[in-house]
Amino acid sequence: MAISRLQASLAAATNEVTVAAANINFDFTLVKYEAPKEYQALGMNLSTKRKHNAECGQSHITARKLGALFEGVCPAAPNLIAAYGTRASQIAEAAQDTVEPYKNSFFGQYTGIDGTSIWAAATSSKSAIHVHLLACMLARMWTAQEAIAIWVELVSERRKEIAKKLEEGDMVNFALAAAAAQDVARPDLASWDASARAWLRTADRVHERDQKQLELILKNLKLSVGGDLNLFSNVISAWSTAIKTMDRLVAGIPQEIQNGAALLGLSAWHLYPDMHIFSPNIVPVTMDDPLMNKGGVLSLGLFEKPHTTKSTHDGVYWSLSLAHLRYYGPPVPAARFVGGDSRITFPQLKLVFFVCLLRYWQLDPAHDSIASKCILRLTDYV
Numbered sequence: 001m002a003i004s005r006l007q008a009s010l011a012a013a014t015n016e017v018t019v020a021a022a023n024i025n026f027d028f029t030l031v032k033y034e035a036p037k038e039y040q041a042l043g044m045n046l047s048t049k050r051k052h053n054a055e056c057g058q059s060h061i062t063a064r065k066l067g068a069l070f071e072g073v074c075p076a077a078p079n080l081i082a083a084y085g086t087r088a089s090q091i092a093e094a095a096q097d098t099v100e101p102y103k104n105s106f107f108g109q110y111t112g113i114d115g116t117s118i119w120a121a122a123t124s125s126k127s128a129i130h131v132h133l134l135a136c137m138l139a140r141m142w143t144a145q146e147a148i149a150i151w152v153e154l155v156s157e158r159r160k161e162i163a164k165k166l167e168e169g170d171m172v173n174f175a176l177a178a179a180a181a182q183d184v185a186r187p188d189l190a191s192w193d194a195s196a197r198a199w200l201r202t203a204d205r206v207h208e209r210d211q212k213q214l215e216l217i218l219k220n221l222k223l224s225v226g227g228d229l230n231l232f233s234n235v236i237s238a239w240s241t242a243i244k245t246m247d248r249l250v251a252g253i254p255q256e257i258q259n260g261a262a263l264l265g266l267s268a269w270h271l272y273p274d275m276h277i278f279s280p281n282i283v284p285v286t287m288d289d290p291l292m293n294k295g296g297v298l299s300l301g302l303f304e305k306p307h308t309t310k311s312t313h314d315g316v317y318w319s320l321s322l323a324h325l326r327y328y329g330p331p332v333p334a335a336r337f338v339g340g341d342s343r344i345t346f347p348q349l350k351l352v353f354f355v356c357l358l359r360y361w362q363l364d365p366a367h368d369s370i371a372s373k374c375i376l377r378l379t380d381y382v
Contacts, residue, residue: 031064035122038085043119045092047112054119059195062188063120067128068179069158074130074240077247080271081129083291087270088118094206114198134239135196136268141225141318141336144193149325150235151189156324157232203270210272210287217277217285218267218316218338221300223260225318234320238264249273252293257300260316260338266298267316267338273298 032055035043043051053059095113117135121128138147162180165172204211228234242265245255249262250271257263266272272287278301317337325332354375358368 032060032123033125035119036081036085038082039089039119039122041089042085042092042115043122045089045096045113046115046119050112050114050116051119054116055123058188059116059120059191060124062184062192063117063124063128063131065179065182065184066131066155066192067121067125068175069155069162069182069184070131071125071127071173071176071179073158073236074127074243075247076126077130077243079250080133080243080247080269081126083250083271084129084133084269085122086291088115088203091203091206091270095202113202114195117192117195118199130239130243132196133243133265133269134235135192136200137239137242137264138235139193139197139200140268141264141338142334143336144190144197146322146325146334146336147193147197148186148190149322150231150320151184151193152186152324153231153322154235155184155189200268207270207272210270210289211267213285213287214267214272215338217275218263220279221260221263221316223258223263223300223316225260225264225316226320227259229321231320231323237261238318246271249296249298250292252295254295254297254299257298260318262298263300263316264318264338275300277301 046054054063092113092115117132118129121132135147138150142150159180162172162176166177226234226238228237238259238261241259241261245257245262246265246269249255250273255262271291272289273292273296274287274289275285276297276299277283277285278299315337317335319333319335321331321333323331325334354372358371361371363371
């Protein structure tokens with residue numbers, strides 16, 4: 001396999017490559033950076049256990065590997081990285097109220113927000129932060145099993161791409177070649193996805209109002225995130241488009257979009273630019289996000305939704321062919337849309353349970369109000 005030739009290719013490099021490097025025995029835990037100042041508040045609000053894992057544990061190794069492997073794939077986005085760090089720190093501080101009573105408990109080191117993947121990326125490299133942003137996009141749209149399958153294929157195809165460049169004699173950075181020689185285990189990718197998924201739950205709760213408003217807008221759209229049949233090029237294109245568009249919006253440069261990649265980024269990264277929606281008249285939507293510079297307005301046109309038949313692709317949707325979803329068999333076609341896996345809140349769950357209880361008692365629906373008042377009075381004495 002071409003990847004096995006990395007060692008021989010590197011051995012013939014300049015004298016900057018040591019004997020240890022020639023064997024590509026690259027320890028990614030040795031590389032650690034100071035997190036950007038915008039992310040510092042997030043780090044201070046992480047539990048001891050999670051912070052150690054993000055700085056020295058397996059999460060840091062995964063962030064280093066993925067950051068090095070996908071180095072240079074996405075354009076630089078200094079405005080987006082700074083704004084995202086500020087927003088993540090704000091969310092971390094806002095979420096502390098719910099865990100404050102448990103900080104000094106027996107399970108104190110496990111409580112609090114799960115910002116492990118963010119802090120691991122922030123202390124690894126800027127490209128690792130880009131990879132974390134992709135993790136949030138995938139976690140927003142796909143189930144855990146599907147997202148992990150996408151990650152496995154992305155890593156595999158990226159390693160093949162780098163190996164092909166070496167075979168053809170192209171210049172390849174040593175760190176990139178070393179990253180391609182490293183395998184990223186499926187359980188590590190699963191942990192990476194789980195951390196991003198947990199972060200989305202926390203951020204959604206903190207920005208519940210903004211997310212609901214954005215969700216209402218997205219449900220009236222009919223835009224595809226990517227149309228390429230090849231999973232690797234499809235995901236990379238959507239990822240790059242979202243990062244480039246959002247970086248410009250944060251900088252105050254107005255943008256007009258024709259696909260759903262940037263909108264998926266809005267939903268996954270909790271940044272809310274003002275919008276102009278053409279439907280067909282101009283409908284201004286003011287989000288009042290202080291992290292968005294003035295002038296960063298997102299313009300988009302709503303596609304008219306069919307009224308005669310129910311479309312399975314309403315909203316912002318993404319269709320991919322997942323080759324690694326199953327160990328055996330052909331690739332599995334899958335499609336998801338933003339908000340497709342919406343979960344009810346715990347208060348809503350309690351309400352569902354209460355209604356089921358009333359039905360179990362077989363009460364006359366006319367007496368539901370009386371029964372509810374009786375139960376509320378009983379709870380006052382419990």
